[in-house]
Ligand SMILES: Nc1ncnc2c1ncn2[C@@H]1O[C@H](COP(=O)(O)OP(=O)(O)OP(=O)(O)O)[C@@H](O)[C@H]1O
């Protein structure tokens with residue numbers, strides 16, 4: 027492998043992670059508000075198919091992406107209505123929607139199977155794309171990949187640095203306390219679930235109009251992405267920067283699975299393809315190790331200064347979910 | 359700010375929780391609100407702070423009628439409420455908690471806010487680091503944070519619903535000093551409590567509620583006997599000490615050491631005998647909760663031996679402890695002990711040792727009615743636990759205990775209960791000591807309670823544990839010193 031191919035490979039990793047990134051950011055925002063949107067896997071399939079159909083019919087990429095976001099928003103509206111207004115279990119609703127949307131996408135997508143439609147082209151940024159190494163990596167991508175970089179930062183700044191972002195944390199953490207501070211908890215939960223849903227919906231067209239252009243029904247290879255995105259959200263501890271790290275890690279593992287295949291002929295190719303999944307689980311375990319009782323006990327035995335330092339690191343690494351995740355809110 | 363309530367009525371179904379309440383509180387005064395559990399104190403305060411709406415009646419602030427639409431609206435009108443369990447965000451930083459809820463630009467200015475926070479804190483001699491996480495603070499400090507926040511938002515009337523139940527003595531003294539200072543500055547303070555001595559010390563006027571009605575007001579000097587009679591509608595006689603006839607060893611700890619992230623407890627040896635009551639005193643987070651959990655098998659000791667009725671149970675699970683007759687009642691009633699959404703009947707059914715899968719409805723309801731009667735719970739078999747007032751939740755929890763038990767472990771068993779309920783709960787507990795030979799270990803922040811009901815007392819200070827002290831020979835003052843870390847040499851001699 028030459029440095030050149032590695033660079034191209036890594037640039038590909040960044041592009042391949044873009045749809046997952048949108049899904050993860052959308053889910054993070056929704057869960058921060060206290061609503062688990064478990065429909066993600068189906069939503070992505072349905073919006074991939076739907077946006078491809080729209081783009082095919084109108085020959086407009088923009089309308090295609092818009093359709094993807096709209097489908098995501100619509101599905102999340104159902105999630106929001108069921109869990110906020112009807113107070114039905116979010117897990118049950120989300121799960122049913124995940125299955126329903128998936129089957130719907132296969133069924134409705136039959137007529138457009140295998141057709142070729144418009145595809146998003148890469149748009150190198152003049153000037154910046156000529157910078158050695160970085161130019162190839164970051165500035166020779168397509169618009170949605172640039173957008174995926176931006177969304178990470180935007181989400182992070184919004185959640186941690188802005189006033190409404192603090193309130194967003196509040197309504198997922200302790201809605202009663204947020205209510206006392208003037209938040210219309212349920213209205214905000216609707217809003218963030220729908221925004222999150224639209225972002226999740228964008229993951230679909232990024233596949234079907236760019237990364238894996240076209241619609242190939244059950245062999246599109248998109249089934250399962252939503253569940254991965256869900257686990258990355260948890261891995262990311264509901265923090266956009268950590269979640270982004272998780273999404274890139276997963277994309278890199280998948281890429282390594284591909285490039286290592288010819289290098290390591292002894293290992294069956296399926297092993298390399300599946301390896302990213304257990305590796306993700308392992309990372310998840312490592313990240314959350316601070317929660318384990320035996321760690322706490324080992325820690326208690328350490329000298330005071332070491333103990334404090336280690337405890338601080340573990341605390342920073344530890345991911346605790348928003349305390350009211352999945353719990354409906356009723357103001358007295 | 360002068361606060362006036364006129365003809366306030368509030369019904370919850372058949373319960374008339376506020377019945378034609380008229381009350382005028384002049385600016386700069388500290389108004390005490392007394393009443394037994396379920397008297398309607400919280401209901402009235404919630405109506406004033408925008409949590410619930412009165413069915414009818416008027417609220418006047420500085421003589422002007424106002425409509426308070428929500429808690430946030432209340433604070434806009436200058437009415438702030440401090441809840442017993444501070445309504446804050448534990449995993450977030452102090453400064454973020456402070457800022458949250460204050461209107462302003464998109465990007466809050468944390469540095470200026472931190473500066474203003476510190477300036478306010480200094481005035482009242484509070485020392486809270488704005489960069490600390492709220493879940494590392496004690497309940498007392500979280501209260502202080504809330505007070506500062508409400509002041510920062512411009513509160514001119516402050517409602518405190520049972521603020522002294524979860525905090526230590528020094529923190530209580532600091533809180534009272536703060537409230538007096540605020541009143542002197544013209545703030546109106548409304549102080550809801552069960553503790554007569556707190557009201558006596560702090561308030562310059564008192565109103566008593568009973569069954570939703572305002573039964574009377576009093577100005578100092580307060581006649582305590584009269585107040586108690588107004589609260590309960592009858593004369594309540596205070597119980598004396600219960601004599602102890604200790605039986606066989608129930609719980610035996612030998613050189614037990616415990617560790618958690620914050621502190622270490624070293625080498626405790628203790629023998630608890632049947633019928634005995636051991637009180638654990640100390641400031642919150644001094645190790646007593648960890649100790650109690652170790653006795654329940656919820657925390658594994660790092661060294662030493664623990665046996666129940668002679669059987670070694672070191673390192674066993676809570677389940678094994680339970681089988682040996684150990685019951686553990688945690689402080690967070692609704693979080694750990696009771697299941698919100700389930701009715702009383704369902705709770706009793708769940709707590710019983712059941713045979714078979716199906717629930718016999720009629721039998722269950724009869725059981726529930728029976729228990730409700732014996733434990734004097736104000737509620738019906740179908741009441742959900744969260745609709746009960748605090749005192750009645752505690753009674754329900756007690757009614758859930760199985761018989762027979764050999765060891766009952768209690769965290770703040772009477773927190774938030776009125777005098778009569780407290781005495782009732784303890785009479786029930788002591789009954790179990792006398793009849794079934796149960797031993798009791800309990801934690802309480804109320805030193806009077808510790809001395810009144812225990813036979814021996816263990817004092818905790820940052821993980822240090824005193825040798826068992828004879829409750830009859832210790833005074834409240836001495837205990838207060840010990841939990842503050844003073845005077846330890848004397849008792850170890
Ligand atoms: N949300 C509610 N639904 C039904 N009944 C309620 C509700 N809130 C209060 N009640 C009832 O109204 C009455 C007054 O309750 P409130 O909480 O005001 O009493 P309290 O004086 O604060 O008692 P405590 O000292 O135990 O806190 C009680 O009988 C209680 O059961």
Ligand SMILES: [Mg+2]
Pocket residue numbers: 399400401519747748
């Ligand atoms: Mg109350």
